[in-house]
Amino acid sequence: MEHKPKLADVAQAAGVSTATASQVLRGTGRISDSTRKNVVAAAKRLNYVRDSRAASMRSGENREIGFAVLQIANPFNAEVISGVSDLLETEGYLVSVLDSRDDTDRQRRNLEAFIRSSRGGLLWVPAENTDDDTFELLKAHGIPTVSFLRRSGKGRFDHVGIENSAATESATRYLAELGHRHIAYLGGTAEFGVRVERIEGCKKAIAELGLPELVVWNCPDEKVAGLTEISKLREAYPKITGIVCNGDMVAIGACSGMIRMGLKPGRDISVVGFDDVQDAAIATPPLTTMSVSPYQLGRKLARVALDRIRDPEMPTTISLMPAELITRESTGPAPKEAD
Amino acid sequence: MEHKPKLADVAQAAGVSTATASQVLRGTGRISDSTRKNVVAAAKRLNYVRDSRAASMRSGENREIGFAVLQIANPFNAEVISGVSDLLETEGYLVSVLDSRDDTDRQRRNLEAFIRSSRGGLLWVPAENTDDDTFELLKAHGIPTVSFLRRSGKGRFDHVGIENSAATESATRYLAELGHRHIAYLGGTAEFGVRVERIEGCKKAIAELGLPELVVWNCPDEKVAGLTEISKLREAYPKITGIVCNGDMVAIGACSGMIRMGLKPGRDISVVGFDDVQDAAIATPPLTTMSVSPYQLGRKLARVALDRIRDPEMPTTISLMPAELITRESTGPAPKEAD
DNA sequence: TGATATTGGTATAACGTTTAACCATCCGTC
DNA sequence: GACGGATGGTTAAACGTTATACCAATATCA
Known part of the structure; x- marks a missing residue:
């Protein structure tokens, strides 16, 4: 009770060698039923749990995998995490989440701790401005890694992401069909990754449709x-009547702001979000948004990681999930106004 | 590059024994400046990072601590996590978050994985209906544990929480001062822990003020x-005009619902939330709520954990943080109506 | 000058598993 | 009754660190 029981204690209690005890507990080797039962009983009686550090050191296997996100608070991430852990837990893995807060120092610390403990794998949203060393470090230590959402690192790792450009392109076309001609992109500040791709999509549609140039407006992707x-x-x-947003949060915030200004989202200005977080459906007004099913995205991410762990030699893969336009009430026909 | 470098490699490259290399890298022992520099250089050159599994096994020290929460999506939790990791990271600890989703099976798996890896400490919001075995398991394996928010386990562990009863009592008194007589408690379903304490606080105030009995209305603590x-x-x-909520989420949801019904929060019905999450201030209307500064709560939690790790023999402590009433626009004078 | 610190370092035994290699039995078979 | 093959188990060497104990030098001192 006082002293933490080890395998040797179990073995002794069952009157066998530690090797036998280990084999029983792992279900390997040829052991008679009677001793098997003895060992199991002893283990239970002593409240034994295996020390995974020692086990993973010797066996080289580690069933803990980490998920390094930019901000744990983000509800989108939360749903992804659900998807990831649902799938991995059925395979006996444990998922722990690290919060880098989009800070490279913090991220570096997290990842080094990861390497130190030789975890089984890493799911990773790289922080902004992650330097090449960091990618190299992970690569050199052979940690099975899948980058998520933000693709970088010169194709060193598998990647799971979203078809951002196609999504915002269709969002922009949708606004154009509703008659909107002056369109803005609102939210985000990053000059790389997801946001750039999304802006690209808007620009593509605008160019092809011959609309006035896209207005890009930077700000954090938050409600406030x-x-x-x-x-x-x-x-x-003042001419802008259609807005494609970098995320649902900023979109919901923008709608609230319009209401405070006496404007009506979906009539005076149409707003399209991105992500389809749970709040989007119950916001006022319910938000038109690009839905990517974060839960399914999480499952995909987990599956890619498992594949990588099982076959480290496999060439790296890229999986992009489509986003689907969900129309609700924050969009509507462009107001008839002198252009 | 190919083979993961170990301490022995560094030692060999620097022309010293592993013992010396270890001492240099840990900054202990008496080593001359020249060899010290050699070793450090060799380590850097080989891209060496220590294997924390081996280290913690031998030394018995583990600077990874875990935070097991009920749902990672909760913005309140997210702020607590910030506070926790800010403080612990300055002490060289790594914080990883486990999501139990208030499910005892999942929680059990998480905690067992914890024990297996002999982590440095555990911050824990126990899931509903956690059985006594689970507490006993942690206790028996001597993992420094601090329970958070939900106090249980017969005082086996240190606890950090909120003065729930006092908080709702003052919220209720505040409503009464505004003239409200028929008061309800909205949200939550648990029959133990935080919620019970909060309901108690309301009842206490109501009894002392001689108001009609508290109406308790169960539902999940979510916007929807x-x-x-x-x-x-x-x-x-229909007589209810004052509502104390179990959390901000349900409170914000209730306000939205009232607006849809054509009622005005703060005039027809007054609503008090709990937690003061970031959304509370920018909700429509801005929410009157009990604020507990989740960030500071997180720091406190971390501090208690550190104290426990440093002195395992210290008697268990209970720290309750007060909650402060923040009045905004979701509360107002009771409507004059025939009672 | 011999006794005694001090400095700088090494050898080796842990930590708690897993696993490869090995060793007794016993059983049937020719 | 020697031989091959199961069957059921054990021995001992890893895994990569850290800590204890020890050992050579060299410096210090009376």
Whole structure:
């Protein structure tokens, strides 16, 4: 009770060698039924649990995998995490989440701790401005790694992401069909990764449709920011009637801001979000958004990781999931106004 | 490059024994400056990182600590996590988060994995209906544990929580001062822990003020639930004009629901939330709520854990943080109506 | 000058598993 | 009654660190 029981204690209690005890507990080797039962009983009686550090050191197997995200608070991430752990847990893995807060130092610390403990695998949303060393470090230590959402590292790792460009392109076309001509992209600040791809998609549609140039408005992808920035955007570009947002949070914030300004989302200005988080459906007004099923995205991510772990020699893969337009009430026909 | 470098490789490259290399890298022992530099250089050159499994096995020290929460998506938790990791990271600890989703099986798996890896410590929000065995298991294996928010386990562990009863008592008194006489408690379903304490606080105030009996209305602590349940509550108890909520989420949902019903929060019905999450301030209307500074709560939690790790023999402590009433616009004078 | 610190370092035994290699039995068979 | 093959188990060497104990030098001191 006092002293933490080890395998040797179990073995002794069952009157066998530690090797036998180990084999019983792992279900390997040729052991008679009677001793098998003895050992199991002894283990239970002593409340034995195997020390995974020792086990993984000797066997080279580690069934803990980590998920390094930019911010744990993000509800989108939360749903991805559900998908990831649901799938991995059925395979006997344990998922632990690390929060890098999009800070490279913090991220570096996290990842080094990862390497130190030789975890089984890593799911990773690389922080902004992650330097090449960091990718190299992971690669050199042979940790099975899958990058998520943000693709970088020169194809060193498997990747799971979203078809961002195609998504915003269709969102923009949808706005155009509703008659909107002056369109803005609202939210985010990063000059690489997801956001760039999304902006690209908007620009592509706009170019092909011959609409006026896309207005890009930077701000954090949060409700508060959306709330305050929408009025500034309105002031600077009064002609804008259609907005594609970098995420649902900023979109919801923008809608709230418009209401405070006496405008009606979906009538005066149409807003399209991105992610389809749970709040999107119950926001006022319910948000039109690009849905990517974060839960399914998480499952896919987990599956790719498992494949990589099982066959480390396999060439790296890229999996992009499509996003689907969900129309709700934050979009509507463009107001008839002198253009 | 190919083979993962170990301490022995570093030692060989520097022309010293592994013992010396270890001492240099850990900054212990008496080593001359020249060899010290050699070893450090060799380590850097080989891209060496220590295997923490081996290290922690031998030394008995493990600077990874885990935080097991009920749901990672909860924004309240996210802020707590920030506080926890900010403090622990300065002490060289790594924080990883486990999501039990309030499911005892999942929780059990998580905790067993914890024991297996002999982590440095555990911060733990026990899932509903956690059985005594689980507490005993942790205790028996001597993992430094601090329970958070939900106090249970017969005082086996240190605890950090909120002065729930005092908080809801003052919220109730505040409503009473505004003239509300028929008061309800909305949200949550658990029959133990936090919620029970909060309900107790309301009842205490009501008893002392001689108001009509508290109406307790169960539902999940989520926006959607608040949105739908508020109309049912209104129908069942039309006299209710003051509501104390189990959390901000259900409170915000309830406000949205009222607006949809054509009622005005703060005029027709007053709503008090709990937690003061970031959304509370920017909700429509901005939410009156009990604020507990989740970030500071997280720091406190971390500090208690550190104390416990440093002195395992210390008697267990209980730390309760006060909650402060933040008045915004979801509360107001009771409507003048025939009672 | 001999006794005694001090400095700088090494050899080796842990930590708790897993696993490859080995060794007794016993059983049937020719 | 020697031989091959199951059957059921054990021995001992890893895995990569750290800590204890020890050992050579060299420096210090009375």
